[in-house]
Amino acid sequence: MRPSRSIHETLEDAVIPDAFADYDLAASRRQLAHDVADTLMFDSAAARAAGIARRTPAPATSAFPTVHDQAGKDLRALSAHALHGSDAAELLAKLANSRRIDPDGALHFACLLNLAGCTEGAQFWWQFAAGAGNPTAAHCLHLLHLGRGELRDAEHWAGQAVDLAGGTTAPLTRGAGPRARGHWRRPSPALRAAVRRLTVDEDDEFGRVPHPDPCLADRIGELSDAL
Amino acid sequence: MNPGPPPRDDHGDHLAEVQYTLPTALEAFHDLYVKAYLNYAYTMLGEKEAALAVVRRCFSHLALNWAQVIRGESPEAYAWALLKARVETHLRLAGRSSRMVEAAAFQRTARAALESVRCQFEVMETSLGLYTAIASLPERQYDVIVLLHVLGYPSDRVARIMGVKRDTVRSHRRLARRRIAKKLGLPQSMAADDEKE
Numbered sequence: 001m002r003p004s005r006s007i008h009e010t011l012e013d014a015v016i017p018d019a020f021a022d023y024d025l026a027a028s029r030r031q032l033a034h035d036v037a038d039t040l041m042f043d044s045a046a047a048r049a050a051g052i053a054r055r056t057p058a059p060a061t062s063a064f065p066t067v068h069d070q071a072g073k074d075l076r077a078l079s080a081h082a083l084h085g086s087d088a089a090e091l092l093a094k095l096a097n098s099r100r101i102d103p104d105g106a107l108h109f110a111c112l113l114n115l116a117g118c119t120e121g122a123q124f125w126w127q128f129a130a131g132a133g134n135p136t137a138a139h140c141l142h143l144l145h146l147g148r149g150e151l152r153d154a155e156h157w158a159g160q161a162v163d164l165a166g167g168t169t170a171p172l173t174r175g176a177g178p179r180a181r182g183h184w185r186r187p188s189p190a191l192r193a194a195v196r197r198l199t200v201d202e203d204d205e206f207g208r209v210p211h212p213d214p215c216l217a218d219r220i221g222e223l224s225d226a227l
Numbered sequence: 228m229n230p231g232p233p234p235r236d237d238h239g240d241h242l243a244e245v246q247y248t249l250p251t252a253l254e255a256f257h258d259l260y261v262k263a264y265l266n267y268a269y270t271m272l273g274e275k276e277a278a279l280a281v282v283r284r285c286f287s288h289l290a291l292n293w294a295q296v297i298r299g300e301s302p303e304a305y306a307w308a309l310l311k312a313r314v315e316t317h318l319r320l321a322g323r324s325s326r327m328v329e330a331a332a333f334q335r336t337a338r339a340a341l342e343s344v345r346c347q348f349e350v351m352e353t354s355l356g357l358y359t360a361i362a363s364l365p366e367r368q369y370d371v372i373v374l375l376h377v378l379g380y381p382s383d384r385v386a387r388i389m390g391v392k393r394d395t396v397r398s399h400r401r402l403a404r405r406r407i408a409k410k411l412g413l414p415q416s417m418a419a420d421d422e423k424e
Binding site: 019025029031032033036037039040064066068117120145147149150151152153206 | 247248249254257258261265266269275283286287288290291292299300304307308309310311312315316365366367394395398402
């Protein structure tokens with residue numbers, strides 16, 4: 001009996017050829033330079049249509065914020081805000097100590113992992129918290145997916161967040177602090193080191209997922225300066 | 228008499244006066260990723276012109292924000308998120324869901340692959356079935372399947388395109404394959420096959 005084809009082989013056969021095999025890279029770069037020059041020379045589409053160019057090009061330093069970039073910043077701001085709350089240490093301790101995992105603690109732990117740059121682990125714990133009914137965690141997942149440009153997944157979690165909040169988005173934004181601005185900063189070494197020391201489990205879906213431990217809760221005050 | 232504004236058709240000459248040179252790093256970034264972005268966009272949008280337009284605008288945005296982009300955590304991740312969001316937005320504005328299933332080449336190969344499977348298992352599946360199985364994946368797993376299996380890029384390259392670690396690509400591939408196989412009633416790959424790359 002012939003061995004059955006595996007999914008591996010089935011998928012190998014699905015490859016389609018490069019539709020842009022003869023794409024001219026140099027011409028593409030020239031077009032890009034032209035497009036940028038064009039944008040910098042005309043203040044608006046109307047100006048371009050009227051043939052009214054600036055006397056000198058606009059500086060090429062303006063930042064045009066994108067939804068996905070802002071979502072990443074908002075998520076970090078939300079994570080930091082959650083951890084600055086006075087009960088964060090208590091919740092983290094509860095998470096580490098109790099046999100029944102507390103969803104609020106899971107939310108805070110996820111926020112900590114996110115700030116430490118451990119986004120896969122953060123995603124695991126947010127999904128855990130959202131699965132247990134926490135709307136803020138669902139909102140965090142919405143922002144996480146939005147930050148990756150994953151609009152469909154982002155919308156799914158936005159819907160979940162509203163449902164879990166009882167049909168209103170108000171609880172999510174209340175106390176979330178001002179809209180995040182500024183550049184991304186590398187996670188602090190202290191925070192990364194603390195997270196790296198945590199016990200890690202190998203999860204099927206999320207890979208290496210850290211688990212909270214009591215010592216981390218003790219150090220939350222010390223670490224919050226790093227946030 | 229005062230000189231009037233430049234004539235409408237004179238943009239080319241006028242722009243020649245503007246000195247804008249692409250930063251070297253941006254040129255390198257462009258050369259490394261533009262074709263991958265075009266192929267991904269084409270797979271999703273089903274039209275070459277649409278793919279060219281979306282990718283062109285993405286690169287304009289990258290160029291105009293380049294100073295910010297390179298200060299961030301990962302220019303690749305930023306660019307990938309930008310591309311994905313713009314592709315999805317384009318699809319929505321055009322009132323369509325992903326056109327991947329309609330790409331003629333994909334249909335041909337998927338159909339051929341499934342024909343052989345059908346004989347083995349007497350499973351009533353079509354290329355639509357394979358597409359549906361793929362389409363129901365979380366977006367990251369979906370993108371990994373498209374980049375690895377529809378476009379045929381090696382996992383190292385996929386990791387760089389998406390701005391993620393190679394381990395991430397591998398685990399998403401493993402999970403995606405498992406889900407698809409389950410949906411189609413196919414046997415899972417042997418562990419050795421899975422880690423072939």
